[in-house]
Amino acid sequence: MKPLTVTPAVLLAIVISIAPAAYQVKSITASTSNAELIETGGAGTNFAMTEADYLTLIKQLAGSPVFVPMTKKPDGLSPQARFGVNFVLEGRNRAWILDGDDAHGYIFYADINANGDLGDDPPHRFELIDGKYSLRLQLPAKSEDGAETYPVIKKIVIDRIEPPGQADKQLALLMYGRTRRRGQFLFESGGSPLPFIIMGANGIYNWDYDWIYFDMDRDGTFNPDVEGYQISDKYVNIGEVTYEFAVDRYGRSVTLTPLAEKRPARAILLAGYPAPEFDFVDLQGVSRRLVDYRGKVVLLDFWGTWCGPCVASVPQLVAVYEKFHAKGFEILGITAEDTREQLTAFIAKSQINWPQTMEGEKGPIATLYRITGWPSYFLIGEDGRIVVAAPGGEKIDIAGELAKLFIEKQPF
16 A cells, blocks of 8 residues: 655645634634714713804914814804814814704704815704704715715714813713624634624724724623723634734724734733733833732822823822831832923922833833723732722722721731
């Protein structure tokens, strides 16, 4: 009998035949459903101004490449007409006008064609729904090169809100522009489809801060802490395979491309899970590692001297550090977008006595902990596990949490 000759083609067939069933040998692209407007939470608040205040504001915005100032008003505006900015379409900030009152209703003008003339765009009338004046718009938008058109959905609600630092409520527009699109992946290996959702705003879905959610356990829900990935995360482990995911700019599809080697599983940033390890060099040039603080309670403080709420929280951090440091409490500061001069001057002025390191907005530690707002905090227990996670700028009661962790033992 002749010996078996194993050619490269035969060898490849053998490798494929014994590969894990979950392995996907080529990219998968899944299309998405039509966009659904998210009508709760996340609305931008845009205060209505007098024309004089608007003209003062646009002087400050002059020169911005994305701002389109109003050059002409519609005819026949009433004395109640109010003006504003932040009507965003195609990445450009356009002017708007609100005219009317509660008794007679409201008309909305927006510079949809971005030529500065609000009189050549069609006006839109608000409807009174559940006691609120509301307007829903579906507008065509063009890609940067003008070759494609994509839909933008907006909902605008008239409200009266207290501006920061003021007691009197002011007329304002709440603008809802966040949308989601749904789809599912079908794998060559079979098994249940993998549902997913992509999130975007103003018709765009692939900014680094946008989100995609994979229903890993196929339970019909999406746990943002476990199943949510920012576009900047780039990679996701599904079964035994790591995929690079790419979201179409206008949300029409998502593509998964398998990698030859599996990447480490992404850390779960929830209470009870191990805090991701990292090392850093502090301002004095000392190399440090998070693991070196095992046995102590550690607060990771993601902040910056440019961040008003961050600066406002410093006196509280100084107070809790002085109270609990001797008991085994440490703070590690990770600043974003600061210069060494700004940071060292602020540290000296504020009597900050804990280590600090500097990195960019998308620095390695901020990326590892998926920081989306400042200040952000992670409180880590003596065992290296997360006690409290607040990566999106949420407020936490640091003093209260520390009091629970450092309960003084009562004598027998």
